[in-house]
Amino acid sequence: MTVSDLKQSYPDSPNPKINWARIEEAEAFANTVKLFRQGKYDEDSFRRYRLQHGAYGTRMTNDYAMVRIKLPAGEVYPHQLEKISQLSEQFSIGSAHFSTRENIQLHWVILEDVSEILRGLAEVGLTSREACGNSVRNVMCSPLSGVCPNEEFDSTPHALATARFFLRNPMSQSLPRKFKFNFTCCEKHGMVRMVDVGLIPQTRDLDGTTQKGFKIFLGGGLGNKSFVGYQLEDFTPEEDLLHTSIAVVKIFDRLGDRKNLARNRMRYLVNDMGWEKFQNLVLKERAIVRATQSVITQLEVDHTPSVIKRPIRISDESGSSTPDGYARWLKTNTLKQKQSEYSSVFITLEAGDITSNQLSELASIIREFSSEGHARAGFVQNIALRYVHDDDLSRLYSKLLTVGLAKPGALTMAAPIGCSGTTSCNLALTNSHRLAKEIQRKFLELKLDQDDDLQDSSIKISGCPNSCGQHGIATIGFFGGGGRVGKEMYPNYQMSLGGRSDGETMLGATCHRIPAKRVIPVILKIIELFKQNKKPDDTLKDWIHRIVNGKEESEIKSVLDMRKVLDSLTIPPTKEEDPDFYTDYGSDSSYHTKTGKGECAA
Amino acid sequence: MSQEKIKITTGIDSLRSEIRDKSVRIIDVRREEDYKQSHIPTAVNLPLANLLSDDSPERVLKLVNAMGIDDQTPVVVYDDTFGALASRVAWTLEYLGHSDVSLLETTFSKWKSLGLENDNKTPEIQHKEHSIHLKPEILATSDYLDTSKDKPNVLLIDNRERLNYLEQHIPGAISLPYRTLATPDKILRPKEDMTRLLGNRGISGNSEIITYCGSVGTLSGLAYYALKSVGLPNVKLYVRSFKEWKNLEKPIAKQQDANYWDLSAE
Numbered sequence: 001m002t003v004s005d006l007k008q009s010y011p012d013s014p015n016p017k018i019n020w021a022r023i024e025e026a027e028a029f030a031n032t033v034k035l036f037r038q039g040k041y042d043e044d045s046f047r048r049y050r051l052q053h054g055a056y057g058t059r060m061t062n063d064y065a066m067v068r069i070k071l072p073a074g075e076v077y078p079h080q081l082e083k084i085s086q087l088s089e090q091f092s093i094g095s096a097h098f099s100t101r102e103n104i105q106l107h108w109v110i111l112e113d114v115s116e117i118l119r120g121l122a123e124v125g126l127t128s129r130e131a132c133g134n135s136v137r138n139v140m141c142s143p144l145s146g147v148c149p150n151e152e153f154d155s156t157p158h159a160l161a162t163a164r165f166f167l168r169n170p171m172s173q174s175l176p177r178k179f180k181f182n183f184t185c186c187e188k189h190g191m192v193r194m195v196d197v198g199l200i201p202q203t204r205d206l207d208g209t210t211q212k213g214f215k216i217f218l219g220g221g222l223g224n225k226s227f228v229g230y231q232l233e234d235f236t237p238e239e240d241l242l243h244t245s246i247a248v249v250k251i252f253d254r255l256g257d258r259k260n261l262a263r264n265r266m267r268y269l270v271n272d273m274g275w276e277k278f279q280n281l282v283l284k285e286r287a288i289v290r291a292t293q294s295v296i297t298q299l300e301v302d303h304t305p306s307v308i309k310r311p312i313r314i315s316d317e318s319g320s321s322t323p324d325g326y327a328r329w330l331k332t333n334t335l336k337q338k339q340s341e342y343s344s345v346f347i348t349l350e351a352g353d354i355t356s357n358q359l360s361e362l363a364s365i366i367r368e369f370s371s372e373g374h375a376r377a378g379f380v381q382n383i384a385l386r387y388v389h390d391d392d393l394s395r396l397y398s399k400l401l402t403v404g405l406a407k408p409g410a411l412t413m414a415a416p417i418g419c420s421g422t423t424s425c426n427l428a429l430t431n432s433h434r435l436a437k438e439i440q441r442k443f444l445e446l447k448l449d450q451d452d453d454l455q456d457s458s459i460k461i462s463g464c465p466n467s468c469g470q471h472g473i474a475t476i477g478f479f480g481g482g483g484r485v486g487k488e489m490y491p492n493y494q495m496s497l498g499g500r501s502d503g504e505t506m507l508g509a510t511c512h513r514i515p516a517k518r519v520i521p522v523i524l525k526i527i528e529l530f531k532q533n534k535k536p537d538d539t540l541k542d543w544i545h546r547i548v549n550g551k552e553e554s555e556i557k558s559v560l561d562m563r564k565v566l567d568s569l570t571i572p573p574t575k576e577e578d579p580d581f582y583t584d585y586g587s588d589s590s591y592h593t594k595t596g597k598g599e600c601a602a
Numbered sequence: 603m604s605q606e607k608i609k610i611t612t613g614i615d616s617l618r619s620e621i622r623d624k625s626v627r628i629i630d631v632r633r634e635e636d637y638k639q640s641h642i643p644t645a646v647n648l649p650l651a652n653l654l655s656d657d658s659p660e661r662v663l664k665l666v667n668a669m670g671i672d673d674q675t676p677v678v679v680y681d682d683t684f685g686a687l688a689s690r691v692a693w694t695l696e697y698l699g700h701s702d703v704s705l706l707e708t709t710f711s712k713w714k715s716l717g718l719e720n721d722n723k724t725p726e727i728q729h730k731e732h733s734i735h736l737k738p739e740i741l742a743t744s745d746y747l748d749t750s751k752d753k754p755n756v757l758l759i760d761n762r763e764r765l766n767y768l769e770q771h772i773p774g775a776i777s778l779p780y781r782t783l784a785t786p787d788k789i790l791r792p793k794e795d796m797t798r799l800l801g802n803r804g805i806s807g808n809s810e811i812i813t814y815c816g817s818v819g820t821l822s823g824l825a826y827y828a829l830k831s832v833g834l835p836n837v838k839l840y841v842r843s844f845k846e847w848k849n850l851e852k853p854i855a856k857q858q859d860a861n862y863w864d865l866s867a868e
Contacts, residue, residue, distance in 0.1 A: 030802050060858065086786065094868075108768065116802065421861070423860065424860060431861045433861075433865065437864070586864045587861060
C-alpha cells in the first residue's frame, strides 16, 4: 500500500464521459524524439508528427515546446485540473494558460519532457492530439451551452460527439491546413461566423413535432486576412450534422490549397471560388455522403443529462459577513442561468494565465460549489463555474479571494485578450500578452469594469497580424509590429475599431498605428470622447459602430475623424526625451523585431 | 561487480518499526519552534540554518556527536520542504563519511495528515564519537566546475524553476526543476518513473553528473538523491551553487529574445 492509497477521494466526484487519451502515444512520442535527436527522423516529418501530437515550437529555440491540451466543448473536471497543475509545476513554468479556443497551454516545456506530459494527461483522460497541425482542432462549445437563457437547446453533446468523431480519424490527419469547429448557444454569445464551421442550435416545428437542428456557417476565420462565414442553409436538421461536417472536410481536403501556405485555410477556398459555388458543392457532396456513408457511421451523441447535485456543505463559517468587493464581482463576473436559483460564475484571469497553485485550488472550489461537478473553459481566455447555487455565491467569492481568483471584470471590457506574443511565440513582434495585462490592471484600477456603457465592448490584442488574439472581432483591436524613427525602432500596434462576433459579425475597421506605450492613453481617450458624445442609452460598442458605419452625427463622424483626434498621441518622442517609448513591455533593452519560423502551416 | 545496496529513502512503515526498535536516529531539520510544537517521536532537531552557519567538517562532527550518531547509527532525515532541506543535511553527513543516512519518503505535513504519531518531547541523547572520512568525490566546487563542466562525459544540472533557469544559468547546464523529481505524496518519484524521465533527458549511464540550484544546495541536494535513487554512480553536488557562481562573476547564459516572465500568473 502506498501513501496515496490512503488518501480519501471526494465523494460523488463525477467523471468525464469520454476518455480522449491513448497512453501508447506518450511512449511513441518519447521514442520519436530520441530518433529525431539521433538524426534518424528528418526535420519536416518530425515537425509534422510533433504538431499532430499537440507540441508547438517555441520562440528562438528548438529545445522547448508548448503543449496544447484540448478541452473538447471546454469541459474540464477537477482531477484533470489537479493533474495539469502538477504538470505545469513539474515540466513548465509553474503557470498554465487558458487559450481562446478552450485549450490549456503549457509553455517552455523541454521537448524531451513532452512525453511525460502526454503520459500524465492520459492518466486523467485528456489529450493534446491534433491540438496543432493540419487537423481538426479542438471542437469548441459555448461555456453557456446548457444554461444560456437564449438557447434553443444544449449543443454540448453534439460538440463532444463531433470531437470524438474526428479525433484520430484518418480523414482529418493531413488536411491542407488546420480546421476549426465552434458550437455555440445563441446568436448573442456568437463566435460562429469567424471559424471554418460555426453552429448555432435551433429548432423548427415539423408536422406538430419539434425538430432539432443547426444554423451552420462556413468559411469564416481570422488571420492575416479575415473573412466572415456564410450561412449554408436556413435549417440543417440534427441528423444531417455529421453528413454536412464530413462533406465540408472532404471538400477542403480535396480542393484546399496545399502549396501556398499563407492562403490555405478554407476561407480562402470559399473566397476564391465564390460562396454560391462553394455552397452548391457542399450540398452536392453532402448528398453523396448521405447516400454512400455506411449506416454505422454516426455521431455518438450522448443525451444522458448531466447530474445536477448541489454539493454538501462540509463546513459552515457562521456569521461571516459579505467581503468587500462582492457586489462589484457579482455584477461583472456572474450570469443568471435559465435554471432558476443557479448562476454561472466566470473567473477573471490575466490574459488567460493561472498559477499551478490556483489550478489545484480551483479544482477543490469546483467540487465544493459547482452542482455539475466540472468547469467549462470560456471563449476569452477564462474559465466558468456553472450551476453555482445563488445562496452559495458570496461564500464562493470569499473562497476565490483567498486564492487570488476573485478579480472583477470577467464579463466586461476590463478582460482583454492577449495572445502569447513575444513571451513564447516565434512569429510575434510585440509583447501583446503583457500589454493585455497592463490594460486590465489599469481598467480595474479606474473601476471601468463597473461602467455599464463599456460592458459589452471588448479589447483584443495580437502580437503580429496573424490574429491569434482575435483583434479583428474586437470593439478596439490591436496587432503588433515595429515602428521606426531614423535608426531607432519602437513597438507599435495597428488599431482597428468596431469588430464584433455576434449576429452582426464584422471585422474591425483599420484606424491608426499606436505605439505600444501609448495604447492605454489612446483607449482612455476614446472612452473620454465617447462620454462627451454619447446619446443617453449608448454603449461604447453602439457609438463605435455608428462611427465605423458612417452613421454618427456628433463631432466624430468617421474612422478618419477618430484618427485625426488621436494623431497627437501617436507622435514618437526622441529617445532622449522618453527612452521608455523605445522599449516594449517586459523588456529593459531597446526594441527590435525578431521572428522565427511559424508552424501554423507545417 | 559488487555494488553496495543504496538506500535513498526510508518508507513510513519501516521508520515506524525502527522507532519501536529504537534502532534509528531521526533528524528533524525544520526550525526550532516548529520542532518544539511537534515532531516524529524520538527525533532530534538540527535546523538547516544552524548547520549552514558553519558546515566545516569539524563543526559537523561536533553536531553529529552531540546527536548521538556514531559510524554505525542508521540516520533518517525529514523536513517539511519536499525533502530539499533534509537532503542537504543528509548530504552533509554523507560527505563527513557517514554511510547509513536516508531520507524519509514523505514530509512531516504528510506524516501528520495521515494521523501518524507525533509528540513534542525532546529525547535524551547520549554523546557518541563519529570518525571523519571525507568523501570529496560527492562535492563539486566552482574551481572543479571550471575544469570539468565542459568535458563530454560531464552533465551539469540546474534544479531551479524553469523561469529562473531561462533567465540565467551556468553555461552548458540543463534544466531539471526540483518539482519534476517528486510525486504529490512522496519526495521522490518511484524508481521506474524516475529512470524513464531521466532516460528521456539523456541522464543515464556513466556520465559524471553535477547538480546545482540557487544558493545553498538544497534543491540540488534533493536532485543529488534523485539521481542516486536510480543507481547513477557518479553524482556530485555543487553545494555553493549559483549564488557563488554569480558572486565570482563567472560566465552566465540566458535564453534571449523572449519575455517568458510575462507568461507567469504571479
